[in-house]
Amino acid sequence: MAVEAGFAVGDGVFDTPLPAVPLTDPRESVGQECEAGLVAWQARLTHDEWRRACWMLETARARADTLQRWPDPDARVIAAALGWSVTMAAARLxxxxxxLERLPRLGAAMCEGWLEHAKAAVFVSGLRDVTDEQAAVVVDRLIGAAPKLGMFELGQRVAAAVADVDPLGAENRRNAAVARSRVSTRIAPSGAAEIHGLDLDPGMAIPAFERILAVAEVALEQLKAAGSSVGPAKVQAQVYLRLLHGCPDGSDDLAVAAQVVLDLTPTPPAQDPIDLDDLPDGPDDLPDDGPDDRGPDSNGHDGAGPDGDGPDGDGPDGDGPDDGGSGGGADDGDSEDLNDNSEPHGEPVGSNEDRADDRRDGSNDSGSNDSGSNDGISGAADSRGEQPAPSGPDESVDDAAHGSKGSGDDGRAVDRGSADAPDDAWPGWTATPSPQPSPAGWQPGDPEPDPPPPDTPDPRIPTTDPPPPLAARLTERGLVFSPATLRTTWATVLGLERAHGRLRAGTLTGWDAYRAAWTRTCAQWRVLLYNDIGALQWVLLVRPPLQPDADPRYRRQVVELTAHTREVDALDLDAPDDDGSLVGIWAELARRTKQALAAARARPPEEHPAVTTRDAGNRFPGAELTRWIHARDYTSRFPMSTVPAVACPIDHTHDHTLGGPTQADNLGPLSVGDHLRKHDPLSGWTVRQTRPGRFVWTAPTGTHHTVEPDSYRPLRPVARAPFDHGITDTRTEPRPQTPWRPRTDRHGHITDAQRHTLDELDRRRRHKERRPPNPFDDDPPF
Structure with a gap:
């Protein structure tokens, strides 16, 4: 492969050589060369972006016929030269x-070709409101991981680091933004409307959004059961509108869900009656020259009327479809088949490994998916199948091929021979199987239950039992919220610091993270303890002190509190109260954490979830092992994936069906899409776990990508200067006041009335200046 050699250009800052790039045709290169060439060209483009930034900054400060530079760059010069808008030019400047100037490490990374311009812009915009010292701390911490992070994840990490190094400024900026809360609406160019709520209080906005998701989840289940293929995004939008617009039957969650189902259920179109003469001939058609058991033929009556022998018997007719007499009707037989032998509509995907290990790619991963309607094999149920498809979790690809796993279908092919076919089973007739609800009990993303007794079924394994009534998901405040994880530090919840919090909606400031954690005392609390080098050491279950106003809607969510083990050991709960020690619920939480840590240390070392082999022969990991995997990996282990681990199935790196053990060094969370990609032989992706938590993926091009857990290294606050509130004043200098002058007429002359007014004002000013000063205006003599 021909490669262009690097060479130096210019002098001074431009002595850096250009990155070498391949010059061959990529269509004539193998996979490894193609990917290497792509990376090389990306480095060259990044280097060119750095050079353009240098030219741009100098051009905005340059003046004609001189080497002197103006101190303030002018974005209008760049806009006029490159044909950009002033806003775009100002952002690039x-x-x-x-x-190049404030954070030179970013410029050096761009010059070397491994930090692209867009990610440098994330750093610059996210660090706009902090001091130079605080910004340098954040850049030093995150710049090494930036090339392997997506834009959104990088922005979230920058915001989290800013909240840690500048907690007071973060709180002030948050309060200033909430003070500008507003709602706006507009009509888009497409004609659709948009409603935006901006700068809202997270303490109210996050539960409001959680309620939308919870109501939409119920409505989506009912719509899928009715056979609708509407996606979750559309259902969530309709719930949002109904909560604002109102419902005729009230505004409680169930009433809104019912109204949304009514809004999104399409009305069936009117169908014309079927003319039997227009139907194509087939093996099941009746002879055209004989009497029809449906009535007179369209070409003439059959004689005196119906068949002289009466209706056909209960058995199958040799010449045509059965009459559907007593005992042989399709309504009775088919409904029993569908109710007794059908499998659930979806499968949970929480701690258990996805069924793709058994079914490979022919299965469906609906249940609690993110895509909406059909994620599996699409199509209608085959009404002419000769063999009924087996039900249960062990169905194969061939079994799944007989039926649909889409919306409104139970995924089974029903054997409809000529004996039990209904009267309407003419060509063009399509069977509509009865909808099946979602499985009961455990839901994807729920906290893992403790292992059940031997005679109790595992709640993660789908069964054919009917689901619990909808009332089981209701609380006095509404529907239970969908699973989510709030992560913050243990010291923040105890009130000892104000570190940031992470929720699926984004980054929370310290005070909001504190409030969000104590609002979720009905959720499952996990304390994650790390050693001095930042490796996970313990995962403790701690029951928080229940608050009187605890919201039961959060019972499916998880609160993760992070800390170093030495922090828990160093906390002294026996110190006097006047020494600033913890009291009340904070002291109780700390005491329970220390007790849980002591109990974990008292167990035998071989029972630690990182090394235990207790579940090695089981198909699914136990609750304790699942919590360990979620805490260790935090997100799906596919490269660049940001799906939370608690919302992913636990995958065996070496398949369990091929002898892979169920233990920590062979387990990792993978999202549904990543799981199917791993098990699809046509995708070209393979993975191996070289050590616990370290996954090495081989791409279809033959290159290797390593994914491993981040070490726990929380940032500490960096002090600001006194009286620095941490809010950048973006207002410009006020315009200079022009000297006042009287208004003139259209000819530029001052009228007599205006001249008289000016004389009167001048006289009053002179009289005021001649007035003697008030003697009582002086300071007192004492």
């Missing part, structure tokens, strides 16, 4: 100044 801000990134150039931040990367």
């Amino acid at each position: 801000e990134t150039a100044a931040g990367a």
Whole structure:
């Protein structure tokens, strides 16, 4: 493969050589060469972006016929030269100044070709409101991981680091933004409307959004059971509108869900009656020259009327479809088949490994999916199947091929021979199987239950039992919220610091993270303890002190509290109260944490979830092992994936069906899509776990990508200068006041009335200046 050699250009800052790039045709290169060439060209483009930023910054400060530079860059010069808008030019200039002057490490990374311009802009914009010292701390911490992070994840990590190094400024900026809360609406160019709520209080906005998701989840289940293929995004939008617009039957969650189902259920179109003469001939058609058991033929009557022998018997007719007499009707037989032998509509995907190990790619991963309607094999149920498809979790690809796993279908092919076919089973007739509800009990993303007794079924394994009534998901405040994880530090919940919190909606400031944690005392609390090098050491279950106003809607969610083990050991609960020690619920939480840590240390070392082999022969990991995997890996282990681990199935790196053990060094969370990609031989992706938590993926091009857990290294606050509130004043300097002058007429002359007014004002000013000062205006003599 021909490669262009690097060479130096210019002098001074431009002595850096250009990255070498391949010059061959990529269509004539193998996979490894193609990926290497792509990476090389990306480095060259990034280097060119750095050079353009240098030219841009100098051009905005340059003046004609001189080498002197103006101190303030002018974005209008760049906009006019490159045909950009002034806003775009100003944003590019801000990134150039931040990367080249304020944060030189960003400019050096761009020059070397491994930090692209867009990610440098994330750093510059996210660090706009902090001091130079605080910004340097954040850049030093995150710049090494930036090339392997997506834009959104990088922005979230920058916001989290800013909240840690500048907690007071973060709180002030948050309060200033909430003070600007507003709602806006507009009509888009497409004609659709948009409603935006901006700068809202997270303490109210997050539960409001959680309620939308909970109501939409119920409505989506009912719509899928009715056979609708509407996606979750559309259902959530309709719930949002109904909560604002109102419902005729009330505004409680069930009434809103019922109204949304009514809104999104399409009305069936009117169908014309079927003309039997227009139907194509087939092996099941009746002879055209004989009497029809449906009535007179369209070409003439059959004689005196119906068949002289009466209706056909209960058995199958040799010449045509059965009459559906007593005992042989399709309504009775088919409904029993569907109710007794059908499998649930979806499968939970929480701690158990996805069924793709058994079914490979022919299965469906609906249940609690993110895509909406059909994620599996699409199509209608085959009404002419000769063999009924077996039900249960062990169905194969061939079994799944007989039926649909889409919306409104139970995924089974029903054997409809000529003996039990209904009267309407003419060509063009399609069977509509009865809808099946979602499985009961455990839901995807729920906290893992403790292992059940031997005679109790595992709640993670789908069964054919009917689901619990909807009332089981209701609380006095509404429907239970969908699973989510709130992660913050243990010291923040105890009130000892104000570190950030992470929720699926984004980054929370310290005070919001504190409030969110104590609002979720009905959720499952886990304390994650790390050693001094940042490796996970213990995962403790701690029951928080229940608050009187605890919201029961959070009972499916998880609160993860992180800390170093030495922090828990160093906390002294026996110190006097006047020494600033913990009291009340904070002291009780700390005491329960220390007790849980002591109990974990008292167990035998071989029972630690990182090394235990207790579940090695089981198909699914136990609750304790599942919690360990979720805490260790935090997200799906596919490269660049940000799906939370608690919402992913636990996958065996070496398949359990091929002898892979169920233990920590062979387990990892993978999202549904990543799981199917791993088990699809046509995808070209393979993975191996070289050590617990370290996954090495081989791409279809033959290159290797390593995914491993991040070490726990929380940032500490960096002090600001006194009286620095941490809010950047974005207002410009006020315009200079022009001297006042009287208004003139259209000819530019001052009228007599205006001249008289000016004389009167001048006289009053002179009289005021001649007035003697008030003697009582002086300071007192004492």
